[in-house]
Amino acid sequence: MTRQTKKSSTAHTQPAAHLDDEVKIAKPLVRLAALLYDGMLILSMLFLTSLVLTVIGTQLLMDTGTAAADAQTLPAWYQNGVMTPMAVLTLVGFYGVFWRKTGQTLGMQTWRLKTVTTDGQLLDWRASFVRIIYACLLPMLCAIIGTLVYGGRLAAVGSAFLGLLCNYAVCWFNARGFAAHDILSNTMTLKVPKIAHEGIFASLKKRGK
Numbered sequence: 001m002t003r004q005t006k007k008s009s010t011a012h013t014q015p016a017a018h019l020d021d022e023v024k025i026a027k028p029l030v031r032l033a034a035l036l037y038d039g040m041l042i043l044s045m046l047f048l049t050s051l052v053l054t055v056i057g058t059q060l061l062m063d064t065g066t067a068a069a070d071a072q073t074l075p076a077w078y079q080n081g082v083m084t085p086m087a088v089l090t091l092v093g094f095y096g097v098f099w100r101k102t103g104q105t106l107g108m109q110t111w112r113l114k115t116v117t118t119d120g121q122l123l124d125w126r127a128s129f130v131r132i133i134y135a136c137l138l139p140m141l142c143a144i145i146g147t148l149v150y151g152g153r154l155a156a157v158g159s160a161f162l163g164l165l166c167n168y169a170v171c172w173f174n175a176r177g178f179a180a181h182d183i184l185s186n187t188m189t190l191k192v193p194k195i196a197h198e199g200i201f202a203s204l205k206k207r208g209k
Contacts, residue, residue: 025177026113026191028168037107042094049090053083096128112192123187135181139163 057074074083098105103114103122115131116122123131139160146159170180182188 023193024191026111026189027177028171028179030111030191031113031179031189032168034105034107034111034113037110038094038105039107041106042091045090045094046087049086050083053086057082092129092132095132096123096125099123099128099131100125108189112194113189114192115187115189118186118188127185127187131181131185131187134184135167137184138167138180142166 054074057078061075061078095105098108099115100122103116108114117127140163142163143156143160146155146162149155150159167180170183171177174183176188178188
């Protein structure tokens with residue numbers, strides 16, 4: 001009788017453990033924390049890219065002087081036609097490489113997050129690009145509106161940040177817990193349980209074999 005009781009109690013406790021360890025849609029606050037981690041790395045990459053392109057543009061397109069008054073700004077066509085697209089490519093490249101390989105960036109690995117399609121597949125380059133564009137759409141619109149209404153770079157940055165928060169606020173208003181760019185791009189970000197979680201470097205090592 002004692003053995004039967006133990007088996008019965010074990011059978012009742014196992015489902016609860018499975019519920020705690022199942023894959024779930026990631027909560028917005030956790031996703032924002034991972035975005036903050038990745039954001040620091042992305043800003044460093046964008047700064048380096050901008051610096052290199054500025055040096056190249058200065059050497060090719062401008063006459064450098066010896067006094068501070070001789071400093072000039074790069075032509076608008078160079079900033080809009082070269083530097084801005086390169087910044088977009090840097091952003092797409094960062095997320096695209098990680099999402100295609102493992103579904104996790106470095107920041108997402110820290111919080112055990114994984115981005116996949118709604119079918120559970122890893123994103124390809126096209127899906128990564130579409131997701132990034134939709135993720136930037138609302139912040140860009142808010143930045144434009146903020147600039148038109150208030151003017152100045154600070155207003156644009158603040159409005160863009162508000163648009164970013166609105167992206168994730170959508171999570172609380174739909175049953176699946178998807179952000180705005182999840183819905184538009186048919187992708188989702190999951191919270192991976194510890195027992196199923198594998199570090200990004202271990203996963204990349206496996207794929208390389």
